[in-house]
Amino acid sequence: MKKLALLATALAMVSGSALAADLRVKAVKAPPPPAFDPWDIAFGAGITNDYIFRGITQSNHKPSVNAYFEPRFNVTKDFQLYVGLGAASISFPNRAAAEVDAYGGARLTVGQFAFDVGAWGYLYPGGTCQYGAANAFNGGTTDAGGVPLSNECLLNSLVNSNVLKKDVSFFEVYGKVNYTFNDNFSMGGNVYYTPSFLNSGAEGTYASIVGKAIAPSTWFGASGIGMYVSGEFGRQWLGTSDSFYGTALFPNGINYADYNTWNIGIGFTYKVFTLDFRYSDTNLSKGDCNAFTSDFSARGxxxxxxxxxxxxxxxxxxxxxxxxxxxxxxxxxxxLTAMTNLK
Known part of the structure; x- marks a missing residue:
């Protein structure tokens, strides 16, 4: 009987200890979830053999480098405000050698839809007025509308008689929408508008549809390499320039030709890096292209x-x-983004 009593006492002690341990475990509160940090910063850089913007080279078909910096504020996990500053090397007829971009907007995700609205400023510092005095349409001391040209304009002229203002900076407002069907396929649309494209006085509206297909991750195993195919088809509508770009037939300005542009390419990703191969084209004729771009390398x-x-x-x-x-x-x-790549 003593042995049985001792055994019962031992069992009770063990059971009581286990129960107490269980109670202690259950009483410990779960650690609080990590605090929501609304701030993030995206940044990056790139190099390309040709800076193409809507089907038209901005670097005279020469290499270009670019970089950007974009602070972001996540109001919620689905709503983000952002501003950004970027720069790219260019080669313009007015001798501007850099494009500086300042932009800002808001992004909203609703289910499988992603929306983006904002404004984008394109700044081209360092330009000089270029006026084709050799053919100047009217003698070369005034523009085609009779406005006197500055001394700077009269001193600078392109050998092919093209003309370009000193300041071609402008801004656009834009709206974008993208629909993600699944992890591998998405499609979207974009619309941009400016009251004066390249400060020419001509309104500009650009609309495009885009698509992207991402290869299944199983294609490259555990290598970390990703692959995608993407493309865009767009149309640029342009209005009438001011008299600076006028001709003998159109002294008050020329009505730039609207045009279509498209591109398609394949890209490979690895960690933060992307290598993209792309074909781009437009349906602009060489003559209408020259009138629109004032290409300093254009020839007869x-x-x-x-x-x-x-x-x-x-x-x-x-x-x-x-x-x-x-x-x-x-x-x-x-x-890169600070919250993802720099933790």
């Missing part, structure tokens, strides 16, 4: 074509530009 004889072939109502000089034609683009870029 391109690949054996004689002077005069590129004459259009808005391009009476007849010189033609290759800035709007087919182009192959290779770009290497790195994109």
């Amino acid at each position: 004889n391109i690949n054996g074509t004689n002077l005069g072939t590129f004459v259009t109502p808005i391009n009476p000089s007849g010189v033609g530009s290759n800035w709007c034609g087919a182009a192959g683009i290779v770009k290497l870029s790195a994109d």
